[in-house]
Amino acid sequence: MTAPRGLRADARRNRERVLEAAESVFGEQGASASTEEVARRAGVGIGTVFRHFPTKEALYEAIVVRRLTRLVAEAPAGSDDPRVAFEAFFTRLVEEAAAKKAFADTMAVLSLDVKATAPAVGEEIRRMIGALLEAAQTAGALREDVALPEIMVLLAGACLAAEHTPDPALRKKSLALLFDGLRAGQ
Amino acid sequence: MTAPRGLRADARRNRERVLEAAESVFGEQGASASTEEVARRAGVGIGTVFRHFPTKEALYEAIVVRRLTRLVAEAPAGSDDPRVAFEAFFTRLVEEAAAKKAFADTMAVLSLDVKATAPAVGEEIRRMIGALLEAAQTAGALREDVALPEIMVLLAGACLAAEHTPDPALRKKSLALLFDGLRAGQ
Amino acid sequence: MTAPRGLRADARRNRERVLEAAESVFGEQGASASTEEVARRAGVGIGTVFRHFPTKEALYEAIVVRRLTRLVAEAPAGSDDPRVAFEAFFTRLVEEAAAKKAFADTMAVLSLDVKATAPAVGEEIRRMIGALLEAAQTAGALREDVALPEIMVLLAGACLAAEHTPDPALRKKSLALLFDGLRAGQ
Amino acid sequence: MTAPRGLRADARRNRERVLEAAESVFGEQGASASTEEVARRAGVGIGTVFRHFPTKEALYEAIVVRRLTRLVAEAPAGSDDPRVAFEAFFTRLVEEAAAKKAFADTMAVLSLDVKATAPAVGEEIRRMIGALLEAAQTAGALREDVALPEIMVLLAGACLAAEHTPDPALRKKSLALLFDGLRAGQ
DNA sequence: GATGAATGAGACTTCATTCAT
DNA sequence: TATGAATGAAGTCTCATTCAT
Numbered sequence: 001m002t003a004p005r006g007l008r009a010d011a012r013r014n015r016e017r018v019l020e021a022a023e024s025v026f027g028e029q030g031a032s033a034s035t036e037e038v039a040r041r042a043g044v045g046i047g048t049v050f051r052h053f054p055t056k057e058a059l060y061e062a063i064v065v066r067r068l069t070r071l072v073a074e075a076p077a078g079s080d081d082p083r084v085a086f087e088a089f090f091t092r093l094v095e096e097a098a099a100k101k102a103f104a105d106t107m108a109v110l111s112l113d114v115k116a117t118a119p120a121v122g123e124e125i126r127r128m129i130g131a132l133l134e135a136a137q138t139a140g141a142l143r144e145d146v147a148l149p150e151i152m153v154l155l156a157g158a159c160l161a162a163e164h165t166p167d168p169a170l171r172k173k174s175l176a177l178l179f180d181g182l183r184a185g186q
Numbered sequence: 187m188t189a190p191r192g193l194r195a196d197a198r199r200n201r202e203r204v205l206e207a208a209e210s211v212f213g214e215q216g217a218s219a220s221t222e223e224v225a226r227r228a229g230v231g232i233g234t235v236f237r238h239f240p241t242k243e244a245l246y247e248a249i250v251v252r253r254l255t256r257l258v259a260e261a262p263a264g265s266d267d268p269r270v271a272f273e274a275f276f277t278r279l280v281e282e283a284a285a286k287k288a289f290a291d292t293m294a295v296l297s298l299d300v301k302a303t304a305p306a307v308g309e310e311i312r313r314m315i316g317a318l319l320e321a322a323q324t325a326g327a328l329r330e331d332v333a334l335p336e337i338m339v340l341l342a343g344a345c346l347a348a349e350h351t352p353d354p355a356l357r358k359k360s361l362a363l364l365f366d367g368l369r370a371g372q
Numbered sequence: 373m374t375a376p377r378g379l380r381a382d383a384r385r386n387r388e389r390v391l392e393a394a395e396s397v398f399g400e401q402g403a404s405a406s407t408e409e410v411a412r413r414a415g416v417g418i419g420t421v422f423r424h425f426p427t428k429e430a431l432y433e434a435i436v437v438r439r440l441t442r443l444v445a446e447a448p449a450g451s452d453d454p455r456v457a458f459e460a461f462f463t464r465l466v467e468e469a470a471a472k473k474a475f476a477d478t479m480a481v482l483s484l485d486v487k488a489t490a491p492a493v494g495e496e497i498r499r500m501i502g503a504l505l506e507a508a509q510t511a512g513a514l515r516e517d518v519a520l521p522e523i524m525v526l527l528a529g530a531c532l533a534a535e536h537t538p539d540p541a542l543r544k545k546s547l548a549l550l551f552d553g554l555r556a557g558q
Numbered sequence: 559m560t561a562p563r564g565l566r567a568d569a570r571r572n573r574e575r576v577l578e579a580a581e582s583v584f585g586e587q588g589a590s591a592s593t594e595e596v597a598r599r600a601g602v603g604i605g606t607v608f609r610h611f612p613t614k615e616a617l618y619e620a621i622v623v624r625r626l627t628r629l630v631a632e633a634p635a636g637s638d639d640p641r642v643a644f645e646a647f648f649t650r651l652v653e654e655a656a657a658k659k660a661f662a663d664t665m666a667v668l669s670l671d672v673k674a675t676a677p678a679v680g681e682e683i684r685r686m687i688g689a690l691l692e693a694a695q696t697a698g699a700l701r702e703d704v705a706l707p708e709i710m711v712l713l714a715g716a717c718l719a720a721e722h723t724p725d726p727a728l729r730k731k732s733l734a735l736l737f738d739g740l741r742a743g744q
Numbered sequence: 745g746a747t748g749a750a751t752g753a754g755a756c757t758t759c760a761t762t763c764a765t
Numbered sequence: 766t767a768t769g770a771a772t773g774a775a776g777t778c779t780c781a782t783t784c785a786t
Contacts, residue, residue, distance in 0.1 A: 045768035153360040161343030174339040181367025231751040417772040525732040529719030546711040553739025603747035
């Protein structure tokens, strides 16, 4: 789990503050931001950061997991139209990637190796997207010959590209093309 | 442009070796690889690298330009079918990105700010892709309502995603979906 | 000011050792001595030096301030004779410059731009010398038409020259001439 | 000698250009200017600089000698009044030091170790200043109890201080005090 | 002799990580 | 447990000097 139980209350609070800070720092400056900056923004000593996360990489992974966990939690507010639901979720992730550095990376990781890090969350979110996909397919709104893996790849690509695409209109247009390729009846 | 004329033969040879080394080093380890590693692999002193490229960034930009230049030079062997030609070129770039780290980044830069670095090459390759696009559109094989900017975004995204997608079949499948979205008559 | 209060005991100790080392290193080799040498002589890692002084220049400035602060602290043991007091202090600075490289530079800086670095200390010592000057003038032992700025210039020059004058007798003779020019009743 | 005889005409010309460049470069940027900058301004290759002067230090010494030589050549345009002649020459050196970096250093070297470098020129200029001094003393315009060594020290100090004293009026005032100390009949 | 490319030691600085307090 | 000072490897870049052309 994200927040180990065996921790004293204050320790758990600190861990949370570090994650919060890390997310904002990495979100602004990318993964190359310094650990010290994270500690500073969290208002804790650098030692505290390393007590909770043995390496910088571990901290980074933790915020990946955290982001994914949150995505699962704030599950797609089910639209009635399955296609809309699917596309809305997809779009939301892309926009998040455009707004926050290193988020696209998080999504890229999803197609790759969350397994190694946090199998559970990775699986969960994958299952979630899978469900949205299937629902849309069942409703006849998405091609039947599309499976989750390629969706994940497209999603990752869209997020990564969004990070380099400041113009919202252009992001929207590109996404539209992408969705067109997924639509049924071609 | 890549290899200035006024250079002595041996200097030009060394410059070439440095670029070669840089391309392979960055290709393997990404842009964060050390300049020292580049020098080592080129078999020259670190000072030689910095004589030719005053900054690490300058070196990196040089290999970006070099890659683009090479892409232009090895222009798409014109297939008779404009759609095939377009997709073949697109695919080739994606495969290159899958093989070499930091190449995707090169492509991403194309959608963004080659202008600042090497306006000429950037424009050239953009024009090239634009020509392929138009030809396919004229032939009625690609949607008319698609313009270069969004193509560049999709290309960048595909390349970036490919970097994280080791499975060639998966890359192919994803690309196919992308192409479907671009096809005419939807 | 030199040693911030908020520092842990060990940190303050280290900071002191670094300053001590810097003073001796710069004193022997001049301002071009390497920071690494300072670290070595202080018996700390190079990182420690840079933690306390973010820049080599900052370190150098710190020892300038330190020297001045010490000069103020070890204020001229008030002689009864104002002229003697003035000349004694002047002489002492010159002798210090003869013994330690880069000290003359410190004095030169006094005529110039301590303002930028450490306005407080600079002003303090300037006031101090000004007081000695005035006292001597009031006592009728120094010309009335001499003001602080030219005294500072003479002082800087004497210190700088002393750095190149190993012979103490020669330094003394030169200083004597200088004092003669300052004496009243010409 | 400054310009060795056994040199081909073009070589001697090059040597001259290097010296010229070195003097202006060091004059502007001080002794820490780079040798490459000297070569650039001389319009020769860096190799040429090192062919004529085996080390940077040798080059630096050469321009010291050159300056001194020139001082001797442009000997003090004998004023009728020996005191005026002496002070004019002194002042001229100080003003030169104020205008050109590293010139003061040249003067400082005079009190010190030209012997090692260029005994001849050093001696010559020392003799020259000595002559001015004696003439003034003979005319009863300068104290009898002053000898050349202390004059050299005062001169060096004045030059070094001038380098840090941008205000001409302040330089003048300081010099005047200095001259007062040298005047006879105190 | 002239050139300028190559060299590589060394300078400053950053930062993940460790450890004494 | 928390702190933040200490560490030192590693990185980028400069520059005096050498040497092949």
